[in-house]
Structure formats: structure tokens, C-alpha cells
Amino acid sequence: MRVNAEWLLTAERAAVHLPTATAVIADLHLGYELARQCGGEAVPLRTPEEVLAPLGRLALRHHVERLVIAGDLFEAGPSEEVLSAFLHGLRGLSLEMVGIVPGNHDRDLSPASHLLPVVEEGVRLGDWRVLHGHGRLGRDRVVLGHIHPCLTWARRRTAPCYLIGPRRLVLPAFSADARGVNVLRDRRWRSFRCGVIAGEDVLDFGPVGTLAARLRRARA
């Protein structure tokens, strides 16, 4: 799904800024399983390859060269183990990480600043600014994460989605671990369009404000 001439919204949960061939992803929550293990739970860890597989597909399908991370790279701050596995995986994909904006889960990224291009004030892409979304957004046109938008229908079924407004582009969480927050339940997004990821496609479901009523009509 395209937004203006600038953005391509992909099924890999990344928005590609076409003029700069840069993919923006948000909310990877790396180390989610590890954080659960630290809490005492006996869950298996995922391999970095598994986590990064969608990025590999993205690079191949959309000729992306650069990567910006819009916050929450980590679930519980930068652990050495998780970071080195991620960087190792990224090297194999020939993607250049040009910026990472700290998110509320990243805690302090300074110990890893020699390995990560941290940009506290947000990354510029054309006249858009990439932020995480947990602080003030200002009057700029902003690409953000943090919200984990998804569409829930027929009570239990959910799919991640993008939210598209004139000055805001909200990304779905890149992490498949994230449950997502139903956009129909939040009045803030009524004027936004909803681009829902369905398998290999991103489908434009139109304005969120009328979507609930349209879904009801469709069911009837």
C-alpha cells in the first residue's frame, strides 16, 4: 500500500521511505523471551535469524538499503547477548542501520552507543521525522511506533495494521510477540486510515472512525 509518493507500507511491518530506500521499523522488543526467562518463566528463546527473517524478505522484495529503528529495539534494555546476536544477523542482510531512536523499553542505550547509531532527537527522512512516540511529537510530520496498532474483528481475530493520518504515520510493532492494541477501541485514531496486513498484502480498510460500523454491516 502506498501513502503519497513517499511511503510504501509493506506486509513485513516496515514502512519504506522510497526516495531514500530506507525502511523504518519500530518495536522489535528483542529479548522478549529472555526477559520472561529472567522473570522465572521456562520459555524457549528464539534465534536471531528467526526474528530477523522478515527483514531479509523486505531487503529482497523492496530493494531497501538502509534501516531506521523507531524505538523499543529491546524489551528490557540492551543486553550484550541480545545486541550482538542482532548485529550479527543484521550484517548478513547487508542493511545499513542509519539511526535508532530510543524507546521507553530501551532504557539507557549509552552502553551500546559505540555499536548503535542512537539519535535521541529523532531521524529525519525527507520532511518526516522518525520518533518512537512515547513523548511529545510536536508539529512535524512524524513516523512513529509505540502504539502497536492492530485490527480486531469477529471477537478473537487480529491483524497488525498501519494508521495513516496527514501528519502521522503509525507503524505496527515489528515484533510478532506484541499482541497489538485494537485501533477500533481508541478514539484518537478516528480520523486515520487503517492499512491492515493480510498475508502478503496491506489492505486499505479506510477511515477508522467508520470502520466499526462498516464491519457490523458486513457481518449482517
Added chain:
Amino acid sequence: MTHEARTAGDGLDYLPLPPGPTVALLQLPEPLGAWFAQRFGEPTAAQRLAWPALSAGRNLLLAAPTGSGKTLAAFLPIFAGLFEEPFGRSVQCLYLTPLKALANDAHRNLTDHLQDLQTFLLPGSVLPRVGLRTGDSSAHSRQELRRQPPDILITTPESLALLLSHAFSAELFAGLRYLVLDELHALAPNKRGADLALSLERLDALTGQRLQRIGLSATSAPLDEAARFLVGTGRPCAMAHVAESAPLELTVEPLPETGGFLERLARRLEPELRANRTTLVFTNVRSLAERLSWALRQRYPDLADAIAVHHSALAAGRRAEIECDLKTGRLRAVVSSTSLELGIDIGPVDGVVLVHPPGDVVRLLQRVGRAGHGPGRPRRGLVLTASAAELLEATVTAAGGRSAECEPLRVPRHPLDVLCQQLLGMAAQRPWSADEAFELVRRAYPYRDLARDDLDGCLDYLSGRRRNGEGWLPARLSWSGDEFALVDARTARLVRRNLGTIIADEPRPVMVDDGSAPAAEDEFPDSGLHLVGHVDEPFADRLNPGDRFLLDGRCLEYRGADGCSLLATEVCGWPAVPVWNGEGWPLSAELARRLFLLRMRASDALRDGPEALAALLRREYELNGPAVDILVRHFQRQECVSEVPDAATCLVEVVAEEAGGGHYVHTPLNRKGNDALARVLVRRLARAGRRVAASVVADLGFAVFPVDGPLGTPEEFRRLLSADQFEQNLDAALLDSDALRQRFRRAALTGLMLLRNPAGRRRKVGGRDWAERRLFEQVREQDPAFVLLRQALAEVRADCCDAATGLAYLGELPDMQVRFRYLPQVSPFAEGWTQQATGPAEAFDSPAEALQRLHRTLSGGVVDHAG
């Protein structure tokens, strides 16, 4: 009462006729006999049966109705034993109850009895001390228990498991002689019971296997199954059954036909509320309990303060308050979902009303048994129904109740998630060898046929490895030679924090700022916020600020969330109703069969005219008035639109597309049996290239809705439901089901793979369904034979669907006629199926396919392919 001495084998004996009162009282040493005679007069039948057996040191299962003196039947011989031998430095008697409220009740009762008894003792005599240990006990009382163990300790299964996980339990229970298990029927058929059975074996091992076990139960059948659950494998047990002597007055009545459901209900209840001193109303589900109590208060403001709602999602303090008000007669009516079924002492109740039939006979008798406590007073029960189908169901349930034909008690077969939790608890107490653990576990009745391979599978998981020895999970157990123990003290702390997680839904607390003084159990005691109760997480997630909902019979407005808690204020207005899990009550297999037979008899009678059917219903089912008319009309309509299915025919009603389409298959099975058939049918259709939009499962039938037209001929249908490969097809269908994912999440919580109370922050990003979405897939891929996955599958096979019954039915199908009837509308018998189905029907296309379809349907959507 059982009048002859019989044996059920395996050392189980039915007790013969009870001795006379004088002889029975002679079993009690003085001054116990004199005290009893003076305070209570003659002993009841239950007491006369129990005392000789218990005085002789035998294990005993006593099944008797509420109010038959079971507590003193068990405790007087124990008091005698305690007086005879001096008290030690450890607990002498353990009294287990399934609920904290019951434990509090028991503590009060025993303490009162002992204090009263003191006046009969010689000066200077020492009374046994009674202690209480539940999840509500303070840190101080827990320490006190350890420092100075009471002679009689009253506790719950969860608190016992926690006590047993400490090394000091060996000392605490070293001198234990008696074990009393109250309300055994409420524990034996579920996982809490399996957990308790293992705890009992651990206790027994601590005491050198000389524990006298006493089980108190409501009527349960077969009695020997309950007795085996109590004593474990290979131990003798005496069994005694005292039948209910209070007359049963059961009335089944349809609600008035005009008006909305709540209005009709409130109108019908008014005379009951005004005529009775106290009325108990059971609603099956909590949401209806909330709505009904609210409607009653609105409609009858003069009674508003005397009507309360009671269910287990209410805060414990609020529940206790209601129970106390009920006992002291301050309440005229309490509307309860199921929470007042068990024997919490609630004082005299004049009438019990059941809104909707209760699903099985055991539950019917338990509820109606709450009325008319006292010799000779009748148990009065009124069952109100909202449709003809319900009326029919209530009719057979009431008939079963009158003839006391209870559903058989079924003890679950070795739940592995519970075993994992117990193994961690055992390891927290001391090191064990696998052989020693296996021997102990197999002595518990639910685990009598546990395979060694299953135990090893559990130990492998807890040691962090697959069956082939490869590591894949963090280990909780470490091994030294052939002995296992917990890896470290931190793990021990975490295990103890999470022991007792058996029911695995995660309710969210609702806090209200109502200006009243906060209770001790409140999460934020200084904030002025008051815990009112809990709602299910899926409901909580759908709330927006400003939304209104009912809880504790009050209309609350949601303000926002604070951590896990929901913050709300009380308002006036029209509310929505929270949803809680586990609300549906399907019919038992036995009742479904009886209902099917009633229909056949009714159909036969109808051939001789409506009067013959009316006479049958009046004569044999004690119905009258509008109930008879409604049922006669119901059968006439069914015969007119379709036919009444009989045992020799599998009736398939094919409904015209204009009326919604669908194939409605009538069977004599309950919902679980039909679930198995529907899953296999849908799977086979999919393999044959036919798509099914949805399936609906109900009692006495199921419906499938094929996307592209009817299913062909009866012969093709018969082939689709062949018994061949049934179990394999069912397993394959279950492996893809949402039900399995949900069960796996519960098994992961019970088996402590996931923790309800983890260390540090909760990981909220994944949400409540992370285990269903992510962990399930990962585990299935990495270790398809994982114990908790196998447990989930076994549960789905046994609980969500009844494979054995489904298969048995299909075995009969070749000898039956399959009849397709093409109908312009859904028949009266199948009308209620779609409403009866709990939860959404399982969807059969992938999320991507469903979204694509939805997108095509929605107007104004422009498909734009990204790839």
C-alpha cells in the same frame, strides 16, 4: 441408607446398618458422650454410621446431605483420640476444605464446639487448639503456625501444597494422625483434586503412612470412586451413604410469555421474594446474576437493600459480608451464579429458584439442598425456563432429581501439568530420586496408571531438556546422582509464589472510589480505592473510558487502567455486563440421552393426540398448566415442520439458503459428543475440497454451514461420518484448533512454565494470549511430544469434545437410517442451537483469507498490493 454390608473390592466396604443411638453414643468416651447427648440429643444416622468405624481407626467416606451432622460425625472420634493421647509438637489433625470461606466457617464451628465442651471437662484439662491457614492468613499467623503448631489445622488444598513445599513441613506434620477432607465431591472431579491427591500422598509419606483419612461428601456416585480418590491406591476404606430424608418439592415452570426476559423474570420472582423469609436465586452465569439483581433492585426499590448478588468474581470481603447478612436474616434474596452451591453456612433458606436448568442432576440437588435446612422441612426448588427447549431440559433434569439419578463422578486421569507443579513443590521441600517420586505419585488415585515415561517427560521439562537430552529451556531442577532438587533459592521462592495456580484464567481487579473504608485485602489500602471484584481480561480489554458495566449489582463507569487494575466510579445508568470465562453449562451425557428418550416417548404419545401427550407429561413428569401446553405445542410444531428424531434414524435437516442455510444434524449426544462429530466432519469436508463457513455445536445436535451449497446425498453424508480413522481425524482437527491453544496456555500456567506471579515486571507486550499465539507454535515446532502440549491435547479430547461417545455413536450409524429433510426454515428443535453455542464458532479459513474476504465485502476499500 445402605442397609446391607457389601464389598466393592480392593478393601472397600459399605457399612452395614447403623447401630442404635445408645450404642453409637457408647463409642464416645466420657465426657464427649454426655456433652453430645445434652447438647444435641440423639445422634443422626450419619453420626451413628461414622462413629464405630472411625473409633476402630478405619478410613471412611461418608456421603450424606447437608445438615446431617457430618462435621461432628467426623470430629467426635477425633476429639476422643486427641484426648486419649497427649498432644504432640506437631499438627495432629488436618481439616481440608475446598474454599477459604468454608475454612473460616469450620474454624468458627470447631472452636465454638470445643469451648462449649470445656464446661464438661475436669478442671485443668487441656483442649486441642484449632488453627487456620489460608491464602488470607497474615504473615504473623503463618509464623505462629510454625512456632506453635495447632492440634487441628484447617486449611485449603493450595495452602497445604505451599506448606508442603517447605522443609519444616516434615516436622509440622510428623505427628499427623487424622485427615478430614470436606466437600470431597467438589474436588475429586477436577485438577485441584488431582493436586490434592498428590499432596495427601506426600503427607502420608511424612507420617510413615499411618494417616486415618475421613472424607465428607454430598451424595456422589459411584461411592467407591470417591472412596478410592480419598484413600489412594491399595488402602482399605469403609463407605457409608445416608440418603436425603427431607422431602423434595420440585416445580418446573415456564416464565410468563409477554415482556422482556428480565422483566418477566423479575415479575415471576416477586411473589417468591415477598413470601419467603430468604430466597436463593441461581442463574448459572455471573453476568445474569449481575443483571438480575440490578433489575430486581430497580423494580422493587422497597427491597433494594435486601437483595444482593454473590459470585466468585466478587472480592472476598464483599462475599463474606453477604454471607453474614444472609445468615443473620438481613437479606431477602441473594442472586448467585454457582458460588453458593457448596456448603457455606448461610442459615435458613425457604426457597431456591433456578433460572435456566442447571445442566445436570448433581448440581440441581446441590442447589435445591440449600433450602429447608432442618428436620422434616421440605427442600423447595423452582426451576424457571425461558424457552420450550429449556423447559424440556428442565423436565428431564427434575425427573432425574426426583429419582436421585446423579451423574457418575469422574476423576481426571493423571493431569501432567499438575504433576509438574507438584514435582517442583516436592523438590522445594527436599531432594527426591525419580524412583521414589514415581512410587509416591502412583499411590495417588488419579495417578494410579501414570506411565514412567510420563513422569520422566515431566522431569525432563523441569530439567530444561527434551526427551533426547538436548537442552532447550531454563532448568528448574538440578540433578545430583539420581536425585533432583531445585537449582537455587531464587527458584524456590518463585515456585512457592506460584504454587496453587490451577485455574488459569486471569481476572482483572476492579477498584472503585466509593468513599468507604478500604478492606485489608485491597490492593491500594491508602488510596481510598476499594476492590469490588474482578472481570475477565478480554472484557477488560474492550472497555473504553466512559463505558459502563455491572459488578456487585452496581453500575460502574470505567475511568482507566492502573497497572493491572481497572479504576471505576459508581454511576446511575444503563450498563453492559462483564463476561467471565467458564460460564456455559452443557448437559451431561446422561441427561442428553434421557432428553432424547423423553422426546421419543412424547412423539409416540402424540400419535394418540395432544391429550395423550399432555397426560404423559402430567403423570410422569409432574408438569402442569402452561408448561404442558408449551411442550405439546413444541412437539406439534416440530412434527409439522420436520419430525421428532428417533434412535434408529440420524435426522439431517437441510435448511433453505433464504433461511440461513445449514445442515442441522440431530443426535442423542450432549454438546461434547457433538463437538467431536462436527470437528471430524468439517475436517473431512475440507480434505474433500469443500469449504465450511462455520459450525455450531449444541446439546442433541450440531450444524454445519457449507459455503458452496448442500452436502450431497445421505450416502455421501454417511461416508463423511464413517467411524474409520475417526480418532486420527479428530486429533488432526484438534491440533489446529483454538481450543487446543487455549488449553495449552492453561497447562503452561498450571505446569509453571509460565508464571502468574513472575519476578520483576510483568511482560505486558505479549498480552494475555502470547502463549496461545507464540509459545504454542514454538513448542509445537521444537518439541511436539512436550508434556504440557500432550496434556493440553488430552484435555481437549476429554473436556471440549467427547471422542469416545462420538465414536460409539458413529459405530452405530451403519445400522441407522440417515434421513435428509429439506426445510424452508430451521425446525423448532434446532432453533436454539445458535444461541446455545458458547463462544464464537471455530472459524475455518486463515486470518489472511478472512481479511481478504472481509475487505472485498466492505464498500469503499481499495485493494492495493504491496508486493
